[in-house]
Amino acid sequence: MSGLDLGIRGRRALVAASSAGLGLATAQALHAAGCQVAISGRDPDRLAHAAATMPGCRAIIGDVSHTPGAIALVETAVDQLGGIDILVTNAGGPPAGNFATTPAEAYPLALSLNLLSVVAMCQAAVPAMRSQRWGRVVAITSVSVRQPIAHLILSNTARAGVTGFLKTLALEIAKDGVTVNSVQPGLHATDRLLQLYGGTVDGVADGIPARIVGDPGDFGRVAAFLCSEHAKFMTGVALPVDGGAYAGLQ
Numbered sequence: 001m002s003g004l005d006l007g008i009r010g011r012r013a014l015v016a017a018s019s020a021g022l023g024l025a026t027a028q029a030l031h032a033a034g035c036q037v038a039i040s041g042r043d044p045d046r047l048a049h050a051a052a053t054m055p056g057c058r059a060i061i062g063d064v065s066h067t068p069g070a071i072a073l074v075e076t077a078v079d080q081l082g083g084i085d086i087l088v089t090n091a092g093g094p095p096a097g098n099f100a101t102t103p104a105e106a107y108p109l110a111l112s113l114n115l116l117s118v119v120a121m122c123q124a125a126v127p128a129m130r131s132q133r134w135g136r137v138v139a140i141t142s143v144s145v146r147q148p149i150a151h152l153i154l155s156n157t158a159r160a161g162v163t164g165f166l167k168t169l170a171l172e173i174a175k176d177g178v179t180v181n182s183v184q185p186g187l188h189a190t191d192r193l194l195q196l197y198g199g200t201v202d203g204v205a206d207g208i209p210a211r212i213v214g215d216p217g218d219f220g221r222v223a224a225f226l227c228s229e230h231a232k233f234m235t236g237v238a239l240p241v242d243g244g245a246y247a248g249l250q
Helices: 023-033 044-051 067-081 106-132 153-176 191-195 216-226
Strands: 013-014 038-040 060-061 086-089 137-139 178-185 236-243
Touching: 013 023, 013 060, 013 067, 023 038, 023 086, 023 137, 023 191, 023 216, 038 044, 038 067, 038 191, 044 060, 060 067, 067 106, 106 137, 106 153, 106 178, 137 153, 137 216, 153 178, 153 236
Parallel strands: 013 038, 013 086, 038 060, 086 137, 137 178, 178 236
Antiparallel strands: none
């Protein structure tokens, strides 16, 4: 990141589900800040293309949709980087649907993807951060935690749960020099947005007070700041990055 030294040059960062979208943008921002970065994804070709944008980046094929895959990703990153100072948790969103169209058996899969994967990655990475008395955990969640999004009942449910977990973890380990925060994206120009809106973002900005769709690069730089030395007094924060879409007072 040009202009501001984040104080994390040389820190070792793992960004989950980062071959595209907001995960990739966050990895690129951390790389620009001088971090040693490991990225992950399930598609080898897309992962290799993403890694090519960041010289020296490690690319790990992995699947965080289940606990064993989430743990394996952290263990592989520790082997390749020599440890993890910064953990950015992320995963794709579960299928769209509402109460009437979503069967009960779909919920465990969504919880595994967007809640239990975060728990597993934190359990694998945080103890070493506590021992060295420095660490950053940043979770990419969704503004739906504050304001549920229609037809995304699985995501709304799972991400609300992980926010409760992260807040609790933040309070327990703040004294150890490890911060835990989440970033809640609104509508950004990603493949996920195109998928949800039928392949086009025409008219999407009309419902955002800022009247623009979010830039993933801007989002990545916000997430990277939460990983910075300057953000050491910020923990337990759930930060909306949504162009003003969330209308509540808290």
